[in-house]
Amino acid sequence: MPKTIVDLVILNAKQLLTMVPSESDEEGENPLGIIEDGAVAVKDGKIFAVGKTNDVLAQIDFKKDTVQIDADGKVVMPGFVDPHTHVVFKGTREREFILRHQGVPYMKILKEENTGIISTVRWTRKAKFEELLEITKKHISEMIDWGTTTLEIKSGYGLNLEEEIKILRIARYLGEHSPLNIKTTLLAAHIIPPEYHMRDEKYVDLVISDIIPIIAKNGLADFNDVWCEKGAFTREQAKKILRVGIKNGLIPKVHADEMSDAGGAKLAAEVKAISADHLTYASEEGLEKMKEAGVVAVLLPVTTFSLGKDKFADGGKMVEMGLTVALGTDYNPGTSMCPSMPLVISFAVVRLKMDIVSALYGATLNAAKAIGLENEVGSLEVGKRANVNVLNIKNYEEIPYRIGENYVETVISNGEILKGGPNA
Numbered sequence: 001m002p003k004t005i006v007d008l009v010i011l012n013a014k015q016l017l018t019m020v021p022s023e024s025d026e027e028g029e030n031p032l033g034i035i036e037d038g039a040v041a042v043k044d045g046k047i048f049a050v051g052k053t054n055d056v057l058a059q060i061d062f063k064k065d066t067v068q069i070d071a072d073g074k075v076v077m078p079g080f081v082d083p084h085t086h087v088v089f090k091g092t093r094e095r096e097f098i099l100r101h102q103g104v105p106y107m108k109i110l111k112e113e114n115t116g117i118i119s120t121v122r123w124t125r126k127a128k129f130e131e132l133l134e135i136t137k138k139h140i141s142e143m144i145d146w147g148t149t150t151l152e153i154k155s156g157y158g159l160n161l162e163e164e165i166k167i168l169r170i171a172r173y174l175g176e177h178s179p180l181n182i183k184t185t186l187l188a189a190h191i192i193p194p195e196y197h198m199r200d201e202k203y204v205d206l207v208i209s210d211i212i213p214i215i216a217k218n219g220l221a222d223f224n225d226v227w228c229e230k231g232a233f234t235r236e237q238a239k240k241i242l243r244v245g246i247k248n249g250l251i252p253k254v255h256a257d258e259m260s261d262a263g264g265a266k267l268a269a270e271v272k273a274i275s276a277d278h279l280t281y282a283s284e285e286g287l288e289k290m291k292e293a294g295v296v297a298v299l300l301p302v303t304t305f306s307l308g309k310d311k312f313a314d315g316g317k318m319v320e321m322g323l324t325v326a327l328g329t330d331y332n333p334g335t336s337m338c339p340s341m342p343l344v345i346s347f348a349v350v351r352l353k354m355d356i357v358s359a360l361y362g363a364t365l366n367a368a369k370a371i372g373l374e375n376e377v378g379s380l381e382v383g384k385r386a387n388v389n390v391l392n393i394k395n396y397e398e399i400p401y402r403i404g405e406n407y408v409e410t411v412i413s414n415g416e417i418l419k420g421g422p423n424a
């Protein structure tokens with residue numbers, strides 16, 4: 001058989017996590033599809049071959065500049081997928097974090113004039129496109145350092161047409177001008193902006209009649225999200241906004257049941273959202289309905305931790321119920337200045353009561369499902385985009401165990417090396 005010349009190859013991995021269980025594994029003994037002494041070869045930004053090192057070597061040839069990475073003694077896995085971020089913002093809110101942990105509730109801070117989401121909106125509106133782009137690049141470079149190669153980016157700190165457009169243009173620009181895989185979400189319905197104080201319905205009208213149609217027409221967003229919560233948007237308002245989104249071709253998502261059971265999970269099922277996110281207080285009935293409707297549950301445990309709450313979403317139960325459970329950072333200046341999916345996995349195992357296999361799917365293939373990219377990313381399969389991490393650990397169980405340690409040594413997205421490489 002003629003051999004194919006490849007651009008990059010990773011060889012000799014102690015454990016290569018494909019996230020594709022083999023068909024012969026009827027007992028489910030290898031749910032992560034681990035290949036020992038594994039290799040993955042890359043051509044034109046895509047995965048060309050995956051398997052035992054000898055089998056991959058038998059299929060490939062080298063050119064002068066083929067990159068060879070020796071993963072001897074290490075773990076290789078798909079790049080992390082972060083399905084819920086608010087990375088486009090200016091300004092940080094560390095004082096609020098401290099205040100919260102001295103007893104001031106998040107929802108009280110939110111209601112003030114110059115703190116909470118509103119303060120981020122003010123800073124973000126003032127920043128010019130180029131400045132905000134540079135800040136966002138910095139946030140994302142931290143995520144890459146922790147192995148994230150695919151992410152969803154929400155707007156929601158503009159809260160008027162012009163500013164939501166600015167934020168989503170930055171997200172789209174990064175999707176088009178970087179090797180990362182990026183999906184974008186309109187979150188015009190994050191909170192009611194200050195200029196519409198006590199005129200909620202007028203803002204909902206603006207979102208419905210102007211913001212959604214124009215954003216959709218210009219191809220700036222893939223999804224349409226609403227924060228359904230007392231103090232943000234009611235169930236009725238949220239439903240209206242999501243339905244108009246659907247008519248305009250935007251797939252619904254919901255910030256659901258984060259601070260209380262506001263019926264967000266049920267709403268997500270009703271509108272057939274691609275995902276419902278947070279779900280800390282979701283009712284059992286809501287979760288059942290989500291399962292029936294095929295809504296992915298996106299859990300964001302670092303947010304719960306940062307809010308100082310004792311109650312975390314019950315990820316273990318959701319897995320048991322048969323829901324597709326994904327994990328994300330929720331990177332934002334209010335509740336999660338956390339770029340690290342490995343840390344999220346630690347939280348999932350410790351506080352969401354998820355088993356390690358579910359947590360690893362949550363950070364890869366299931367997260368890809370939450371943003372409609374499961375055929376492109378999230379597993380190591382021939383033909384998928386070459387998003388691969390080399391971890392300087394000897395087995396996958398160390399991923400949640402090494403809390404806060406950055407063992408991500410090499411990061412490859414669409415075949416491009418973003419961190420590390422042959423000499424890492």
Ligand code: NIG
Pocket residue numbers: 086116117120227255258303330332333334335
């Ligand atoms: O997902 N819940 C609403 N939005 C964000 C927080 C945004 C902020 O505080 O700036 C979240 O937690």
Ligand code: FE
Pocket residue numbers: 084086255330332
């Ligand atoms: Fe969020």
